[in-house]
Amino acid sequence: MAHLTVDIGGRPGLDCRGFCEYCYFRNVKETEALGCRYCPPYQKGCDYCSRSVKEYYTGFRDLRDVADDVLSRLQLVTDDISRVTISGGGDPSCYPRFTDLVELLSSLEAPLHIGYTSGKGFDDPAIADLLIDCGLSEVSFTVFSVRPELRKKYMHDPTPEASLAVLERLCGEIEVYAATVVLPGVNDGPVLEETCEWLEERGAKGLIAMRFANRRDQGLILRNAPVIEGQRVHTIDEFRDIVTGLSSRHGMKISGTPLWDPEIGSPFAIRNEPDLLAKLPRLAKKATVISGLVAAPFLKAILDACGGGVDVVAVEQDIACLITIDDLSAVDPSCLRRLVVLPGRAFVYDREAETVLTRDGKERQVIRGPDSLTADAETSMGMTRNQVLHLEMEAFADLVRTINRYGE
Ligand code: SF4
Incomplete structure (x- = not known):
């Protein structure tokens, strides 16, 4: 069974209707290649550590190019296609011909996954039905908060009510894994609790809470710190306790990154x-x-x-x-x-x-x-x-x- 990944290109932030306030790509600067396991022995820097890691793309790829790419790869596949995943640097929901893309991929008659979307590009709740009809079976959806005003302010979602309506409909029909970057004092505490309740009631499979990072030693290695000047960050222990607490109060799977998955006990x-x-x-x-x-x-x-x-x-x-x-x-x-x-x-x-x-x-x-x-x-x-x-x-x-x- 073959798994087909469809790369639609796009630039984080730029092809997402503008940067979310907390987006790590917001301040990424031109840096010398970092070096990595893929670099050839005679050269520091390769495609992975100088380009892919920053998700450098020139913009969304034209639908015709995407379709040609899919067709040529299909010719190499001898097996049945078990899954088609839409991925890229930009946000799929903001892809200019998103409906055409989904309809085109549905003709492959394999379950469709969207590897990541913020939903910021969904302006009409009816898109949810189209996605379901076209075979969407799994999506990772950044929710941030179920309060529309917070999505508007921090994600710059121009139509937060419509995006949340799409999320709600998808939760009831397909496998939805929600994600949120947790900003202390903004969408943690009761706001996060409310988000979990909302998702759980509507049938989401799980939520991944992502600890916000604002310093180099917290992971911002592309000269992109701070992302938000003066924004407090949870300590590792605080964050682990938040995830533990949420998980104990909700039936839906809740885990955190960099720590932790209480149900499994990972990492380690x-x-x-x-x-x-x-x-x-x-x-x-x-x-x-x-x-x-x-x-x-x-x-x-x-x-x-x-x-x-x-x-x-x-x-x-x-x-x-x-x-x-x-x-x-x-x-x-x-x-x-x-x-x-x-x-x-x-x-x-x-x-x-x-x-x-x-x-x-x-x-x-x-x-x-x-x-x-x-x-x-x-x-x-x-x-x-x-x-x-x-x-x-x-x-x-x-x-x-x-x-x-x-x-x-
Ligand atoms: S949707 Fe994701 S990639 Fe795009 S700006 Fe927001 S956080 Fe960055």
Whole structure:
């Protein structure tokens, strides 16, 4: 069964009827390529870390180009199409020929998914029926709040009542995963509670709460901090408690990013599973593992349960995947062992990382660990607990084997 992704292009913010107040793309500046796992060994910077990560597109693609693209890819597919997903840098609801696009894709007769929409482009509630008739089966919909005035003010949604009417209709008919960036003092507290109640009553499958970030160490690595001058941010602990509270009061699935999925216990659900931890390979060598502030304590606990001997060093960056060379430059190399393992997806150029982490003159081997050691809320939203545990088992077994192979 093949899965077809239809890229409609578009620029975040610019092809979304203007930037939402909290949009991370709002202040993205031209930056030197960060470097990443895809860069060729002789060159810092590749398409992924210099372009894709900023979601650089020139604008929405013409419907004819999108259709040609779909047709040519269909010719390569021998299997039945099991799912068609609309994705892009801009917001699908703002695509100029959205109705034509959906009607065209419905002719493929496969369930249609919209990977992400803010709904800002929906000005007529009747679009919901068209989407349902055309086979839309799943959508991730940014709600922010069910109070129209807040959507208008913070998302610059010109027709918030219509967007919410579309969301309401979709909730009753198809799988809707709502999402919201949580701005302290704006859409948290009773406003968030009201949003959860509204969604649950109407049949949404779940809500992902996203912690707002406003500083470099909170993940804004594209010289885009602050997004909102003076805006308070929840601490990691505050945010986890908000998610825990919401989840305990509502039947609908509620999870948060960067923390956490209370139903599954992720990230790092495996830490509470002694039987599974006992099945992981034992650590036989020593190494230093570099990680972010959120993951580091979990990682330490799990690696200790595998026999210990591995130091986990947290850099001043909440999310391990968003570690850059600046974070590594702040690490004192004298505290590092001969083998240093970086997060697989860290935005660093391997050679540069090696130079920075051996600047005390001691030889060290710097390698990357698995791409992901756990499932974040966006990933775990559609997974069972067993699937998440399986993913974590595989990833940690891989990490331990890497340390045993190259460690001291
Ligand atoms: S809809 Fe999403 S991508 Fe577009 S401006 Fe708002 S937050 Fe940014």
